[in-house]
Amino acid sequence: MNHPIPNTKDALSCQIIIPQKQVDRHSDIYVSMVSYTHQVAAKNWFIAMVSTTVETANPEDEIKPGLDLLGPIEQKFVRVSDVYKPKDDGRESQIFISESYDATTHFETTCLDVLDIFYRGTGEDFDFSKVQHTLAEEQY
Structure with missing residues (x-):
């Protein structure tokens, strides 16, 4: 547009x-x-x-x-994509596969899927309090 x-x-x-x-x-x-x-x-x-x-x-x-x-559209592409889900949860095979992206644009379901994969792989919830943010001292 x-x-x-x-x-x-x-x-x-x-x-x-x-x-x-x-x-x-x-x-x-x-x-x-x-x-x-x-x-x-x-x-x-x-x-x-x-x-x-x-x-x-x-x-x-x-x-x-x-x-x-949207108002006037200069060029439009239409695509339909299948949504895939893994056949098993990966606990036995140790192969953890994410689901396809869904229609949401805010990635909430994708984030929940990543957290679920972490849990299935480690047996623990991801602890966001352990994430530390540091600023690089060097300026690029």
């Missing part, structure tokens, strides 16, 4: 979640937009992603409420 999403006060990035009940669906619709300020597009260009879990034989129709929020 060559413009930010309308009605976002010209935000250079944003995330919108359309609740499932507002669009008579079983799954929410996720809209995420980033821009040239994130070094992912040329100056004054914006990349928007609209995603959901497919529920019908017409996936593009399912994301229409999200697409309608």
Whole structure:
């Protein structure tokens, strides 16, 4: 797109979640937009992603409420991806496989999957209090 999403006060990035009940669906619709300020597009260009879990034989129709929020679209790509889950939890084989990314744009389910893999692999919850942040003394 060559413009930010309308009605976002010209935000250079944003995330919108359309609740499932507002669009008579079983799954929410996720809209995420980033821009040239994130070094992912040329100056004054914006990349928007609209995603959901497919529920019908017409996936593009399912994301229409999200697409309608975007305003004019310069170029659009539509892709449907399968979601995969491992067949076993890896405890016996010691092979720990993550699930595919889902439709969410805030990565909560992906983070929970990583924490679950850690637990299955170690038998312990990840302890965030042990993470230490240090600043590099050298300036680059």
